[in-house]
Amino acid sequence: MSATTSPAPQLAAPRPRGGIVQSAKDSLVIAKRNLIRMSRIPEMIIFGVIQPVMFVVLFSYVFGGSISVGGSTSPAAYREFLMAGIFAQTVTFATAGAGAGIADDMHKGLIDRFRSLPMARGAVLTGRTLADLVQTTLTVIVLAVVALIVGWRTHENLGKVLAGFGLLLLLGYAFSWIGALIGLSVRTPEAATSGGLIWLFPLTFISNAFVPSDNMPAFLRHIAEWNPFSATVQAARELFGNLPPGYPEPTAWPMQHAVLASVLWSVLIIMAFRTFAVRKYRSATA
Template sequence: MSTDTLAASKSLAPVPKGGLVQSVTDSLTIAKRNLIRMSRIPEMILFGIIQPVMFVVLFTYVFGGSMSVGGSTDPAVYKNFLMAGIFAQTVTFATAGSAAGIADDMQKGLVDRFRSLPMARGAVLTGRTVADLVQTCITLAVLAAVALLVGWRTGSHAPTHIGKVLAAFGLLLLLGYAFTWIGALIGLSVRTPEAATSGGIIWLFPVTFVSNAFVDTSMMTPWLRHVADWNPFSAIVQACRELFGNPGVSPSTAWPMQHPVWASLLWALLIIVVFRTLAVRKYRKAAV
């Protein structure tokens, strides 16, 4: 192909309009596309709901009577202690869906199709993460209803009100959105959706279990408790317990455990900034 032909093809290629408004519009368009796709495959949402419901039932009725929280082995105490951890685990496990979805779009050549349009480069990823956030909202709402049915109650340990409860769910959704950007980067870094699913979930097990989600960290060895206290996942769980008015872990001198709400906000924003930057950069390189 001659130099003149290459120059002509480049001049005919659509150029993104740029600007914040254009980026937001494009992102919402992609989000709508993904939500329509989800509505046509309801099992995607159904299976996403079944797993956390199973965790609620298993941990509540199988392990509830053998877990100690603040020296109490009362199943009702553990039930209220547990739910913040289950909520947080649910929003973070959405990472695997984000990774698999983006990897699937890459494999099917959807990136090439979007590249042929005059749209903001980061809109494809932002739209995908927004759509995943909507799905997480639905899952979290259903899970909260199931938690109430099995006996979870806010204000079981300390006074609370509706504003604090809504703030807790807001923090959970912010954390979930932050983790979808990790999933986006994983999805762009692997070759198949199957690899993305495995890569998107395997690292979440140590993150969620080496934390205060399911056990009181005072029962851990000192070095492991230190790791758990500085785990971003532990901060969001502790913040939700305080806002829900549910029993928490034994006092710790670690800053995230002393100021869990602020720590949760800082961790979530840091994850979004870092992994969104890396994911968009990876997407641009993949689209070249």
């Protein structure tokens, strides 16, 4: 009699653990891993701080006396008007770093290793974006100290000021999900860095960040007023008390209800791009 051999059993891929609590735990583990990695490369944080500090100094002292804000060309008035825009630019430019980090992990095969573990599928991306949020928060704190040194001041209570920074960080977190999608969609970290910045420049400059939108041509003014970046900048100025006297009353809905518009824009961006990024993650690593 000939013995029959049964095929060797195949090992099934580990199933991701479900549940919101477990997903949160997995995300925190990944966030911790990325924070430890960032702490071992301090130049990432240093260079991330130097650029916005340069923007503060250059815009404050080079353009401070040449741009009219609320009918005034006072450098002090422009400095207070400017800072909300610089803060918003800083948190959104972290998008490039988020994309480059994820693209680097993809390039080195780390994402495939994470996929082989029994963990929530979205935890890898959520952990990365949370770590980027912590780094962005540190950058904003340093930038705020520099701004105070050059003369920036707030004129509202502490609660409103903290709310303003909260909206800025929420926008930065929302944009980090755009960076995550870009990082998963390109082949190299260099491409992710370029892809994460090229669209940010028109988004930030066609806005109310550096000049009042009323000075723009009509078609650009409408774009600027409905720009999610502009809504957060306007909301931060209101909460910081940095709208100068004589500043014209806005006519567009996002500018009239800037705080609400800022929250809505950020939440919509997070919901949309987190969904796209997680789907891309599953297909890119399958």
